[in-house]
Amino acid sequence: MKRKTLILTTILGLFAFTNHSGGIYKTNTGNISFYSHTPVEDISAENHKVKTAFSTESGQLQFSCLIKDFEFKKALMQEHFNENYMESTTYPKATFNGKIESISSIDFSKDGTYSSKVNGKLTIKNVTQDVATTGTFVVTNGVVNAKATFNLNPYDYNVKIPKMVAPKISESIKITINSDYTHRH
């Protein structure tokens, strides 16, 4: 009887430890912006409703955002972006599924600044490409702010840009991610 109790206590203890040390950090209000610079024109847009989460155990990092939710300063640019280039009614989302490589080096219980390589697959317009960058993770009172930037070429994601406007759109668009994650479970 004593032995059974001991085994049960050990299993429960291990389960409790696993839950405590691991967990999911999440937000539905992450920010993604992009910036295209050419001598002809600068174009930028922001999205403040990015759904994103990561696991402190596996380092898996995911996000999903709606293309139509990118807001431009100029309404006409926003219209052209959605209707002509991104076809956002047909391809409504951009998603990322990847990994924070050095997740084990980040102490989520201690305030501090950490950095890690992030690798994964970015899907836009049903085209998936590998993406690699370095993310900065700032832990403050249990909130994790993650920042990362990388560049992408719109032509790699089947974005068709008419020749007439091509000089206005960069082939290296800077993507900036900035999200505050809180512990969920």
Added chain:
Amino acid sequence: MKKIALLSISFVILCVLLFVYRMFNKPHTNVKESQAAKLISAKQLFDYFDRNEDSAMVEFSDQIIQINGTLLSKDLSNELEPQIILKTNDTEGFIRCGFKPSELQNIEILKDSSTVNLKGICKGMNGDDELTLLEDKDVILSSSIIIE
């Protein structure tokens, strides 16, 4: 005769330039001043997207929608776009409504579980079955305003 022709051509060119300038600088949709294209409950809107996202996108996206529902919670974690979440029949499905920061005062006075009427531009449904960490799904409205 030549002078009249020259004046006419100049006038036409001026009109074209003015039209191009106005098109290029046209303002974003003013939700407050615009009539809602559809009036629907939060539960019905989520059901449409959950049943068939493709056809719901065609029917609702980019439309100004007037929606009523029960407030689950306020999410003021992003000061660039304060948000509220409305309940649906699905425990893992919500309506997430984003507001301009100037609307913050109108959101702060809302009480959880109260009925909310608002207008906003429907953007689609965020979330992905393959991204398991994200768990739930949100139908997104932007540039929302609370209706008294």
